[in-house]
Amino acid sequence: MVAGIRASAGFGVILREHGRVLTRITLVLALVPAAPPAHVLRIAPGVVARELRDGRVGATLLEIDLDRARIGVLRPSPGEARARVSEMANRARAVAGVNGDFFDISERVHRGVPATFAPDGPEVADGRAVRAAVPAGQRFGPTAPPGSSGAVIGVDRRGVGRVGRLSLTGTVRAGGRTIRLRGLNQYALPVGGVGLYTSAWGPASRARAFCGNDFVRAAPCTHATAAVLVRDGKVAGTADPGGALPPGADLLLGREEGATALRALHHGQRLRISSALSGSVRFRQAIGGLPLLRDGEPAPGLDARSRSPRTAAGLARGGHRMDLLVVNGGRETGSGETAAGLAALFRRLGARDALLLDGGGSSTLAFRLPGEHTATVRNTPSDGRERPVANGIGVFG
Template sequence: MTPSQGRSHTRRASLTLLTALGTLAGAALTGAAPAGAATGTTIAAGVVYRQYDLTAGAGVTHVHVLAVDLTNTRVRLGLLHAGKVASRATITQQATAQKAVAGVNGDFFNITETQHPGVAATGASVGPAIADGRVLKAAVPTGQRFGPELPPGTDTDDVLGGSADGRARLDSLALTGTVTSLGRRLPLRGLNQYALAENSVGAYTSDWGGVSRARAACGTDSERAAPCSTRTYEVTVKQGRVVSASATPGSGAIAAGTTVLVGREAGAQHLKTLVKGDRVAVRYGLAAASQRAYRFALGGYPVLTGGKPLPGLDTRTSAVRTAVGIANGGQRVLLFAVDGAPAYRSGLTIAEVAAALKSLGATEGFSLDGGGSSTLVARAPGAAKVSVRNHPSDGTERAVPNGIGVFTQ
């Protein structure tokens, strides 16, 4: 058997197996909802799982969808996370630890640091993150993000979140904060981020974890791979006073009630004026463009707004994807993941993802991390824990920093 025949044989076998399992085949990417998409398996009251085939530009692919009815007061969405910003775990592990009934992987993240020898990747996500109303982190500069090229007009502040009224929404969350010391007030430009803006000061709290903060001073606002800055300084503040300082960013767990300030270039020069015992006040928050309060939020980028695909979406690169659709004014959410099995790994373009979400009734759509990260989990009826429903393209689940969890009472 030749390699091409082997691939064809695998593809036919996979198609046969999925059809035997009740796969819904042949859905188009535009127009009415895909054939059979109205049927599925009830995971819990208000949560339905379904899978079906889509014929896309690169061939037939297979998708998995969780439809979540947020009008059901016993159902909510929340942030899955690995415990610390700079840490990773599989979505199965995160969902099990947090007792979610279903979920998908989340934001793009700092997965590698091949451009900066000696600097470890942090595993921290790109965009803002809020869990249970608590701000965990802010977004890295757009030029420092990992992931595909962003559509025009979008940036790393873009989020999908659950607002205080229980609805899912697309929004933008910008960091607001100050560092006040010696009668001077300096803008805070970072919070638990793997990359800081040039000439800035960022804050790291116990939510960061113990991973080295050295990556914070690498790259520039426009080039992720640019060399690390040699002009750095770090100050540790405990109970409002400076307790220590260092010429380079450090590592190790940060105690509750302690804040580590990291500065680069002009920000480092400002921190160098502080000495042990000086009073320092650090304040921060995330301000929504809509001025709404969010119970949870995570980063990614919008692909569909007002029922229309964003201009400039990529139509050439097909890949395994994870995305979220929002319908019925935020009262219905569609968690969407492409299967990574060899028969379907050609996947979808971002433009096709937007069309697929629209065909399911979404008016807003949001792209999350894809490729080997794409994972959708859900409990089987009667099961105590979630299981993976798609086939991750790495062959096993990838550890990721966060995701979207479905929780029921």
């Protein structure tokens, strides 16, 4: 049991257990400045949960020492488009988890085209590029600040927390011709682009890739499309963009000029396809989000009016501590926190960099205590129940 709590500089705390000072670590759920700690729990070595309460706002702060614990990307199983945070955490044997990036949800603006529930931004899992970012105008969630497309938070190859931006580089080479790749397992392609879809895409239809445009998500779907099946490095014919892929096969989708380029390929033609997510950091684990803090300064244009349940992630102590934050509340009651409020809070926690993750009914924290076998939801989702989401951040003791 924790014997006492002493306030330290800013908003941090030092925990004492039977006279020993515990290492600081941080993940937040619903937090307000200067809220008094109500309960402290040691989850695992390097992971401490701290519940807070101030008026109508409740909070759980999970501090993660990345020198003693690690984080990873939580993903749905191969047969699922999305899953609950608790399910993904338990499947991965994580001690804790929160929801991740904003994702595609059905607005019924593209009749007959189902939602994919795929994330907005890039994703890297175990050093492997899973997907790239959709065009900024196609994003779900808050409007992305200029120049923030492809923003991610995660850990590098040494396990140190980092933020950065990832962009797709890739080509399809067919004989003497080269086609630029402008999509990787993403729910929306740039106008005129070609995208590569692998088994990592999941079970959802890919038809949404032809809808909207680079500036308006609700713009009509284009009819200038092409879908080419690739197997064993060769063109294996055309395919239904909404159907399941045969084992070991990939799919190339093109719209407008991209469709024209794919139609020039012929059956049996050998292709050389390369793709990678490039940036200043080589990430081992990363998910997308929107900037809140960069080098200790708030991102420009943060909303200071709309309060809502929130989830966010921040980095402190030179990337050796990760702070994950989920704010309880409800849009109907006007409770929760603003994006600008979260940025200010992370600064008080000592974070230098932070990203906003999905919020509203998606905001979820699950963890298991020592001796427990399964992680359970520890916050109060605003939907009244746990919402299935596209991905998440898992904490491993």
